[in-house]
Amino acid sequence: MRDLDSDSQPQSNTLLDWYDHHARSLPWRISPSDRAAGVWPNPYRIWLSEVMLQQTTVAAVKDYFHRFTNRWPTVADLAAAPDAEVMGEWAGLGYYARARNLLKCARVVTDQHGGDFPDTYDGLIALPGIGPYTAAAISAIAFDLQETVLDGNVERVMARLYDIHTALPTAKPQLKEKAAALTPAHRPGDHAQAVMDLGATICTPRNPACSICPWRAPCAARLAGTASELPKKTPKKPKPTRLGIIYLARRTDGTWLLEQRPDKGLLGGMLGWPGSEWNDAPTPAQPFDANWQDIGEEVRHTFTHFHLILQVMLADLPADFIPQNNQRLIARHDFKPTDLPTVMRKAFDLWKAR
Template structure:
């Protein structure tokens, strides 16, 4: 009987046969049938989808992807887009540094690479905002390079297939080695997408559908009865809670006072309401002297590393108010709540519903 590692080719072939029948239909994906017919994926669409999908679900990304590719069909189109337009379209996806890096990357591809994405891992990882995972995913999916793509779905599948109990993130190297050994040399792009699809649709975090899994027979965790508890993860520290003030000021004509946040840091470069620092004991920092009224409702929002509670303050914006360099008075006809990041939009919704 062959050991588990020596059986990688049949495992890969079994997975690809399953993928040929059950591949998800995604707006950025070239189906396995089309790929077999010689149709190549658009690297721009693969790159855009991978950046959007970082720490975000497929369901949440689809509408954003459609809007972006309709408005900016090519990387050259995106490269010439105003920053504010791109940030506005991104609002709600979160992790706004990704949007800033998206623009930086598009502009480098347009200016330094004549609008053509590099077709190797090394070329891709040299671009702004592209890390090891994204470089591997683009080079495999868009260019059929034999790179190992390791996202959360692949980590879960590998941990179960080989019954690996080392907790994440310490297990990443071992899981990547296992995934690399399985990667098909003939169809690496399809293989990468197949493992991700397997994790997203069959080998799910809870209640995996082991009965219909193409790797059911060789799965060591299924045989050991440990699939449901894998992958193991190092316990996370409790998130701290930060506090702050947020100031909504509107003129008699319905115009709003907004503030552009610094490029670096949370919500970098985004438009939002003026506010205080976010810390354990924030000091009030109104944008101008006025009789500020407490809305009586708090904005609660959770970021990756902390919970945030904002006290919402209201005042009328003076007609003669002169905004400072980081502020602007937005005419009511131009104001679109959808352009605000989620935490700022929550404050607007509280004001609207008061």
């Protein structure tokens, strides 16, 4: 078999030829033909898409991306937006620390960089909420810098192309080294997107379409018959289950009692129902004394590191109730269930379906 590392330029050219004909059409992407004609990506749109795509699928992100860019077309528009409006628009996308960092980053870019994203890896990684992967992706895709972009798709392609059996995450440095060797000085942004597209459409986790892959010939795992086994991953530990209690309280005029969660931690900064801590044996934490009634159904939700089961309690909200600390009274015409994080919206849906 040929030495792939010494043959990187032909391999990159083969992939770019494939990408020119098969690139996915994505709302934040500049097509290869437009890019060849001198149309450059908007760094704001690339940054926004990359933040949204962390731990989230393209299909889930598209609608959010359209809503954000229609409502806040520039980074300065986003920077000027009230926190609550941005958090509400983000609701349902999960990993809410991303939304908080999104605002922090937008305000730094606007206030300290005149609304222009830095055009270097070092400048980008210094911004709030931008780590090595996101800095490399923006550098390559928005500014055509020769940076190595390593997401799950790229890891899978590299593991198969080189038949690497070291399990993830241990294999990451080796896979990045292989990806870097293939990254060309010419069209590195298109190359990065091409490898990601290859993993998303051809070199898929299950049943890879090896017969139509542009890297079929040099793929070591195809030749060894091991493609479907790769990449190998260290077995995950079983997720624990935590329990909690949430309290839905509503006035006869439709006003709801909600609370704003602390900025740090799960669902940080989001509005949700008052409730207990989430642990093995939650202690009741009623927001006020009342005849609380169990609605008879549980909210079940899964986060990255644990499963959650919530008991849902219901009571009438007193007309003279005065909110305390982080509590909020939301009038009927201001209450938007879509602004709630998914786990909280599930409780509302159970209440509505009673």
